[in-house]
Amino acid sequence: MYKPIKMKNSIHLIGAFIVLALTVACERTLPYAPAENELLDGPIDGLTTEEQAMFLRGDEAFSDVFTIAKGLGPIFVANQCSSCHPGDGKGSPFVRFTRFGQPDTLGNQYLDFGAPQLQHKAIPGFLPERLPLGATFTDLIAPAVTGLGFLDAVSDADLIALSDPNDLDGDGISGRPHWNTIPEYAVLRPNSISNNGRYISRFGKKGNAYDLLHQTSGAYNQDIGITSLFEPFDPLTGLEEDPEVSTQTVNDVVFYLKTLKAPIQRNENDPEVIAGKLVFAQIQCASCHRPTLQTGFSPIDVLSNKEFHPYTDLLLHDMGPGLDDDYTEGFALTSEWRTPPLWGLGLSKDAQGGDYFLMHDGRALSIEEAIILHGGEAGEAKNRYTLLPEIERQQLIKFLESL
Amino acid sequence: MKIYTSIYPKQLHLVILLFLTVITLSAQETDPVVRRVQTDTSETVLNMDATYNRPFLAFKKTTVALGGYLEVNSIYSGEDGVSEGLSFQARRLTIFMSASITKRIKFLSEIEFEDGAKEIAIEFAALDVALHPALNFRGGIILNPIGAFNQNHDGPKWEFVERPDVAVNLLPATWSNVGFGLYGRSFKENWIFGYEVYLTNGFDNSIIDNEENKTFLPAAKENEERFEESNSGKALLTGKIAIKYSKIGEIGFSYMGGVYNKFEEDGLTLDEKRRVDVFAIDINTTIKKTRTNIVGEVAFINVDVPDTFTQQYGSKQWGVFVDVVQPILTRKILNWENATLNVAARFDYVDWNVGTFNETNTEIGEQLVAITPAISFRPSPQTVFRLNYRYQWQKDILNNPAAKTASWLFGISTYF
Numbered sequence: 001m002y003k004p005i006k007m008k009n010s011i012h013l014i015g016a017f018i019v020l021a022l023t024v025a026c027e028r029t030l031p032y033a034p035a036e037n038e039l040l041d042g043p044i045d046g047l048t049t050e051e052q053a054m055f056l057r058g059d060e061a062f063s064d065v066f067t068i069a070k071g072l073g074p075i076f077v078a079n080q081c082s083s084c085h086p087g088d089g090k091g092s093p094f095v096r097f098t099r100f101g102q103p104d105t106l107g108n109q110y111l112d113f114g115a116p117q118l119q120h121k122a123i124p125g126f127l128p129e130r131l132p133l134g135a136t137f138t139d140l141i142a143p144a145v146t147g148l149g150f151l152d153a154v155s156d157a158d159l160i161a162l163s164d165p166n167d168l169d170g171d172g173i174s175g176r177p178h179w180n181t182i183p184e185y186a187v188l189r190p191n192s193i194s195n196n197g198r199y200i201s202r203f204g205k206k207g208n209a210y211d212l213l214h215q216t217s218g219a220y221n222q223d224i225g226i227t228s229l230f231e232p233f234d235p236l237t238g239l240e241e242d243p244e245v246s247t248q249t250v251n252d253v254v255f256y257l258k259t260l261k262a263p264i265q266r267n268e269n270d271p272e273v274i275a276g277k278l279v280f281a282q283i284q285c286a287s288c289h290r291p292t293l294q295t296g297f298s299p300i301d302v303l304s305n306k307e308f309h310p311y312t313d314l315l316l317h318d319m320g321p322g323l324d325d326d327y328t329e330g331f332a333l334t335s336e337w338r339t340p341p342l343w344g345l346g347l348s349k350d351a352q353g354g355d356y357f358l359m360h361d362g363r364a365l366s367i368e369e370a371i372i373l374h375g376g377e378a379g380e381a382k383n384r385y386t387l388l389p390e391i392e393r394q395q396l397i398k399f400l401e402s403l
Numbered sequence: 404m405k406i407y408t409s410i411y412p413k414q415l416h417l418v419i420l421l422f423l424t425v426i427t428l429s430a431q432e433t434d435p436v437v438r439r440v441q442t443d444t445s446e447t448v449l450n451m452d453a454t455y456n457r458p459f460l461a462f463k464k465t466t467v468a469l470g471g472y473l474e475v476n477s478i479y480s481g482e483d484g485v486s487e488g489l490s491f492q493a494r495r496l497t498i499f500m501s502a503s504i505t506k507r508i509k510f511l512s513e514i515e516f517e518d519g520a521k522e523i524a525i526e527f528a529a530l531d532v533a534l535h536p537a538l539n540f541r542g543g544i545i546l547n548p549i550g551a552f553n554q555n556h557d558g559p560k561w562e563f564v565e566r567p568d569v570a571v572n573l574l575p576a577t578w579s580n581v582g583f584g585l586y587g588r589s590f591k592e593n594w595i596f597g598y599e600v601y602l603t604n605g606f607d608n609s610i611i612d613n614e615e616n617k618t619f620l621p622a623a624k625e626n627e628e629r630f631e632e633s634n635s636g637k638a639l640l641t642g643k644i645a646i647k648y649s650k651i652g653e654i655g656f657s658y659m660g661g662v663y664n665k666f667e668e669d670g671l672t673l674d675e676k677r678r679v680d681v682f683a684i685d686i687n688t689t690i691k692k693t694r695t696n697i698v699g700e701v702a703f704i705n706v707d708v709p710d711t712f713t714q715q716y717g718s719k720q721w722g723v724f725v726d727v728v729q730p731i732l733t734r735k736i737l738n739w740e741n742a743t744l745n746v747a748a749r750f751d752y753v754d755w756n757v758g759t760f761n762e763t764n765t766e767i768g769e770q771l772v773a774i775t776p777a778i779s780f781r782p783s784p785q786t787v788f789r790l791n792y793r794y795q796w797q798k799d800i801l802n803n804p805a806a807k808t809a810s811w812l813f814g815i816s817t818y819f
Contacts, residue, residue, distance in 0.1 A: 029792065031807035033484020065616040068608070079713060080616065092801055093762040094714065122711045124608065124664065125674040353765065353801035 037264035040146045040347050041088040044261045046302040051259065058256025061249045066224050071244030074126040075119035075236050076225040081253065084142035084223060088260055089344065089351025091142035093362050097223070100137035105331045110135050116329065117222040119235055126236075136334075138325035139361040140205055144344050144351070148203070149258030150308045151341070152212055153295035156193040156200050162290065162313045173287045173377050175315030178207035178338065180330040185217075185230045186210045190297050201330065202314045205360045207338035208329035212254045220245055258300060262308055263344035267402045276399025279392050283384035288317055288339045288377070311342035311403060320375025323359070335376060346401035367400050368393070440468060449597045449645050450655060450687060451548060451586065453555035454511060454527055458785050458818045459501060466503035471496065474558035476789075476814025483807055493519050494814075495558065497526075507533040515577075526579050537587035541601070544630070546579050548599045548643040549659040550700045551685035553578055558816035562728050562779040564791050565812065567700065568751040568771060569722035574681065574702050575621040580604045580639065581630050595647040604629045605639025606663035606679050611708050611716040617755045617769055617800075618706050618716045620679070623663075635676075637662040652688025652697075659683075663706075677707035699725040715800060717756030717767065724751045728779075739782040749775040756800060768802035771795060786817040 036042065043055045062081045066072040077097045078084050084091040098118040101110025108115045113132045122128040131137060156177075165176035180201040189211070192199055203209035209218060217230035227234055227241045228250050234241050267273050280286055289311040298304045316336040324335035332338075337360060345367070349356055356366055364370035374382040385393065440459045448456055459468035474494040480487045494517065501511040513527040529543030546554045552570035556577050570576040582603025589596050606623040613622035626634065633639075643657035660680035666673055683702040689695065704720040728747040736742035756769040773795040780788045791812040796805040 029811065030481035030486060030809045031483055031794075065614045067612050067614060069612075072612075076713075079715060083616075083715065086799060086801055086803060094760050094801060096762060121713050122709075123612070124677070124709045124712060126711075128711050350804055351801070353768070353803055355765075 037266045038347070038350075039087075040144060040260075040263055040344055040351065042261050044149070044259050044302050047259060048301075051255075051300065054252060054255045055259050058252040058254070058259075061253050062256055064249075066226060068123050071224075071226050073119070073121070073123040073225040073236070075114075075122045075128050077117070077119055077121060077223045079224060081219065081224075084219075085145045085351075087351045088146050089144045090348045090357070091362075092352045093141065093357055094353075096139050096141050096362060098131065098137050098139050099327060099329070100131055100135040102328055103136045103326050103334065105328065105333065114235065117235075119222070119225065136326040138327040141357060141360070141362040143205070143340060144263075144348070145257055146260045146344055147262035147308070147310060147341070148212060148260065149298070149300065149303050150262055150293070150295055150306065151202065151310060151312070151314060152189075152258060153298040153303045153306075154202075154293050154314065155191055155296035156189065157191065158294060158296070159200055159202070159314055160193065163315050171284070171287060172380050173284075173317070175288060175313055175317050175339070175377075177314075178202070178316050178330055178332055180208065180210065182210040183214055183230070186214055198331070202338070204329070205337060205340075206329040206332040207314070207316055208332070212257045213250070216254050216257065217250055220250065258303070262310070263347065263403065265309070265343075265402055266346065267398075270398070270402070272395050272398045273402045274399075275392070276395035276397070276402075279388065279396045280399055283388070283396075284381045286311075287381070288313055288315070289342050290339075309343065312339045315339060317378065318376040320377075320379055322373060322375045342400060342403050345403045367397050438463070447590065447595060447649070449588065449595060449647055450551045450555050450653060450685065451597050451599055451643065451645060453557070453560075454513070454546065455501070455509075457499060457557065459499070468501045469499070470818060471498040472557055472559050472816060472818045473497075474564075474814065474816040476564045476812050478564075478810055478812050480808060480810035494564075497557070499527075504530075509533075524577075524579075526577050535587070537589045539586050540583070541586060542583040544579050544581055545584065545601055545603065546577065547601065547603060547639070547641040547659055549578065549641055549657045549681055550574055550576075550683035550702055551655055551687065551698070552576050552700060557818070559785055559787055559818050561726075561816075562745055562747040562777050562787065562789055563726065563749050563775055564789050564814040565775070565793060565810075567724035567726075567749065568753045568773060569700055569702055569724045571621060572771070573620070573704065573720060573722040573753050573755070574683070575624050578621075578624065582638070584641075593649040595645075595649070595653075597645040597647075598643065600640070600642040602638040602640060604633040605635070605637075605661050607634035608664050610663055610679060611706060611712065616715055618704075618708065618718070618720060619755070620681070620704065634665050635662040636665075636667070637676075650691075652686060654687075655683075655685040657681075657683045657685070674709075675707075677709070678705075679707070680705045694730050696728040697725065698728075699723065714756075714758075714761060714767070717758060717769065719757035720753075720755050721757060722751075722753035724749060736780075736782070742783070743781040745777075745779045745781070747777040747779060749773075749777070751775070751795075766802060768798040768800050771797045787815070789814050789816070 066079045072079050078095050084095045099116045100118055101115030102108040110132055114129045118129050118131055120128045159177050163176050164174055167174040177200040179195045179198040182199050201207055201210040203215045209215040217228050220226040220228055221231035225235050226244045228243050228245050229247045232240045290313040291309050291311055295303055295306045316332050316338055318335045319337050326334050328334045358364040358370040359373055364373055371385050438461055440461045457470050459470040461468040473496050477491050479489045495515055497515045499513040503509050509531045515524045515526050525544055527546055529541050529545050532540040548554055553576040580603035582601050584601030586599040607626050609622040610620050611618050613619050639661040641659040643655055645653055645655040647653035662676045663679045664674055664677045666676045681704050685700040687698050701723040706718050708716050708718045726749045728745050730743050730745050732744040751773040753771045756767045758767050760767055773793055775791050775793040777791045793810045795808045798805045
């Protein structure tokens with residue numbers, strides 16, 4: 001027979017059990033969020049709720065893992081966007097990839113051999129591509145993808161204004177826009193400027209991609225082996241296939257890339273960082289790694305007419321024979337590379353497994369090593385760096401790490 | 404075997420009817436025609452006996468027994484400062500039914516509803532034929548005896564809401580397949596020796612091609628076809644030996660392996676034969692002086708992954724878990740005789756990709772470490788209230804800073 005419960009010690013125990021459950025289950029016991037400036041990922045502040053929903057869809061698609069059933073390969077480089085851009089940061093040598101077959105501006109001579117990108121992985125039962133004998137090539141690691149919407153929204157006129165292809169000012173720096181042919185599906189930017197039917201392309205190590213749609217659909221195709229409405233040809237067979245990723249998904253990823261926040265500088269008030277910023281300007285790093293750019297109009301309101309600090313000019317520069325891999329894309333020379341943004345540089349390690357892998361192929365294992373590898377138009381700045389007193393070198397490194 | 408309710412509404416109704424029958428009979432426990440068969444807590448029971456060693460409801464004048472258990476919980480969790488909020492989860496409702504067809508032929512089935520009725524699985528449905536205590540035949544849908552948890556997975560037996568990572572995120576518990584095999588036991592004084600060996604259907608290519616983006620044996624559970632054909636055309640061999648010394652505890656050594664991939668079809672070669680091999684050791688002991696129970700399992704996996712496939716999918720994995728459960732109070736509490744209050748702790752470690760990168764010769768990540776302190780209250784041995792706090796560190800493949808996740812879990816699990 002059921003007996004009424006009496007208030008004894010036992011009920012205190014049960015009470016304590018319940019009270020413990022209620023009191024401790026609070027947010028204090030959950031892991032703290034890292035500071036916003038310690039993370040590369042996250043949206044730009046000020047997106048509308050509709051835009052945030054699109055951002056989330058794109059975020060999910062960016063992390064989506066492609067399996068064989070979903071169209072992976074048969075030959076590929078990686079099986080998801082975030083493999084090459086972990087945490088939206090730089091890639092690591094683990095997903096280093098190779099492009100080959102174009103030694104000059106006359107076009108790629110190895111398109112029938114799988115160029116421009118070597119798909120060096122294959123699903124089970126298939127063989128990956130091998131580099132054709134005699135083909136020139138370069139190894140690359142993927143860049144960080146943060147703040148790309150800002151870079152995309154810089155007007156052509158601003159980039160032309162930054163350029164000095166004939167070095168008229170005599171500073172030894174002669175950056176030029178990459179006037180390039182663009183894919184049929186590209187939608188021209190507002191106030192795009194044409195030069196004999198070519199337009200300024202600005203994304204990628206050689207600045208070969210016109211916009212983020214071009215970059216994204218190309219990456220789906222050449223990196224993951226995924227066909228889309230935009231890039232419908234299978235990398236293995238070269239045959240046109242049904243889209244393996246929807247246009248909606250590609251657009252979501254493009255929107256995600258456009259609305260990823262710009263990296264936030266850390267320790268900007270540290271005297272060493274402030275001093276390093278001065279050194280950066282004095283030795284003329286800032287001639288190519290322009291600290292400040294301005295966006296023009298963007299259909300995404302928070303991107304319109306904003307000043308931002310990417311430390312790039314988005315122009316092609318001759319970096320000298322040390323960085324000339326005898327391979328190029330579009331109309332860039334083999335020694336020319338598009339200035340990479342330096343924002344987020346200090347957070348690179350957190351996406352690369354704790355070590356730096358810098359320059360286009362990750363060959364530099366420290367910021368100093370990366371500086372020393374600069375040549376060509378950047379040779380003078382490199383020389384000035386090597387002549388700096390040790391304390392100023394350290395200040396410069398500290399500044400770069402704060403970006 | 405997963406059955407989707409939208410496709411099989413009639414079967415679902417039958418299962419619900421069965422469930423209601425069990426509930427009704429549970430309520431009639433005092434009825435003299437129904438009696439509860441308590442679990443065997445003697446020292447002669449091995450882990451491999453777990454499928455039959457459950458608190459069934461038996462009916463007089465029949466050879467049928469029914470039972471089941473329910474697991475529900477709440478969870479409040481967050482990762483790196485982003486809270487997932489509070490959720491309530493109906494993890495699983497399991498119904499089992501046994502029947503003695505003759506004195507030496509028995510049948511047992513276990514049907515599980517997971518996450519409400521999102522998934523329905525026949526986890527066990529096998530016929531046992533006793534030829535000799537040391538030689539029994541079993542055929543049907545069996546639980547592959549790899550490690551201990553796969554066979555001994557009933558929620559009410561554990562002080563933790565979450566199942567061990569090594570069991571469900573490295574090994575594929577609950578992992579059942581169609582097949583046949585033999586098992587048996589022998590006793591000598593304080594020693595018990597048991598063995599099991601089965602040939603079943605097994606894994607498929609999904610273990611190295613899945614949305615987890617890592618070599619993940621549990622991915623094969625999604626393949627419903629494995630209940631009607633072997634993906635590779637080859638049998639999966641699973642075998643285990645267990646030794647128990649009644650004054651100390653039990654240790655089991657198990658192996659599971661076979662070709663996992665579809666290497667040929669219609670006489671055409673699609674790929675090389677690729678194997679998966681799993682080794683596991685499990686222990687279970689109770690320190691009699693303090694009544695401290697220690698349960699653990701370690702598993703090692705080798706998978707033949709093509710060299711030309713991505714290193715994202717590792718060829719070597721291992722993991723371990725250890726549970727320590729300490730009863731701190733056993734007495735009459737709130738009029739429940741022999742109620743027990745326990746404190747417990749679990750340690751989980753899983754490395755899904757053992758090795759170094761080809762490109763840099765640096766260590767590959769994909770590791771998880773978790774600790775789970777717990778308090779549990781058992782008003783009876785069949786029912787447990789559990790409060791767990793789980794803190795987890797998980798590294799990505801590149802060994803970038805670990806994602807930190809913490810969860811509060813409060814749950815109930817009970818046999819009925």
